[in-house]
Amino acid sequence: xxxxxxxxxxxxxxxxxxxxxxxxxxxxxxxxxxxxxxxxxxxxxxxxxxxxxxxxxxxxxxxxxxxxxxxxxxxxxxxxxxxxxxxxxxxxxxxxxxxxxxxxxxxxxxxxxxxxxxxxxxxxxxxxxxxxxxxxxxxxxxxxxxxxxxxxxxxx
Amino acid sequence: xxxxxxxxxxxxxxxxxxxxxxxxxxxxxxxxxxxxxxxxxxxxxxxxxxxxxxxxxxxxxxxxxxxxxxxxxxxxxxxxxxxxxxxxxxxxxxxxxxxxxxxxxxx
Numbered sequence: 001x002x003x004x005x006x007x008x009x010x011x012x013x014x015x016x017x018x019x020x021x022x023x024x025x026x027x028x029x030x031x032x033x034x035x036x037x038x039x040x041x042x043x044x045x046x047x048x049x050x051x052x053x054x055x056x057x058x059x060x061x062x063x064x065x066x067x068x069x070x071x072x073x074x075x076x077x078x079x080x081x082x083x084x085x086x087x088x089x090x091x092x093x094x095x096x097x098x099x100x101x102x103x104x105x106x107x108x109x110x111x112x113x114x115x116x117x118x119x120x121x122x123x124x125x126x127x128x129x130x131x132x133x134x135x136x137x138x139x140x141x142x143x144x145x146x147x148x149x150x151x152x153x154x155x156x
Numbered sequence: 157x158x159x160x161x162x163x164x165x166x167x168x169x170x171x172x173x174x175x176x177x178x179x180x181x182x183x184x185x186x187x188x189x190x191x192x193x194x195x196x197x198x199x200x201x202x203x204x205x206x207x208x209x210x211x212x213x214x215x216x217x218x219x220x221x222x223x224x225x226x227x228x229x230x231x232x233x234x235x236x237x238x239x240x241x242x243x244x245x246x247x248x249x250x251x252x253x254x255x256x257x258x259x260x261x262x263x
Contacts, residue, residue: 068224092222095222096186099222101223105231108214108233110232111173113232115230116224117227117228118223119223
């Protein structure tokens, strides 16, 4: 009996160990990505964690084609000399680079709204951060699902 | 010279917020894509865009490979005085192009 339980226990332990190892390998990239996004945002803000709100990130939640995705970022601001949006930055979670674009505005912008078209490599989170003239940071984060990814196909 | 498309009103009232739409034809090669021969194509993007209103910078943008080909930027500015708006795109391989547009401000 003893001789029989010995190896089977070892095998069981080995199987359990293998399963745990597989789980950590699978989980790691998914867990690392949001940290990188937060790190990229804080590198731009100088360590300040932006407050959610005041920023509106307009993007289709289901993207058919990741090669050109229209986005609009608007910020709720009076846009006066004393109180205006100084800059807007867009970050992504799973493109090869975390940065998407950075815009510098000022009181002369009149309206804090910027539109462009971006590339998305896969389904991911996107964050838009606005820097106000008083030094505060505001943000909006959206989740998008991408069906056709950019950056995969070669030259056609 | 890359083709550009710039849209803004020809006339505006003083203090009015005007919308400016710009587009430039450019591949915005990311530097992550393989070409027909399997080699990764070198990066070739527009890195910087600046809009000046009578010489003063009113809007600028730093662009990264995640910007789609033929970068299109839509932004706003206050119509303060009649004059010239210049638009400059600068990027890899010494890419630099400047276009301008006139605006008449009334009132």
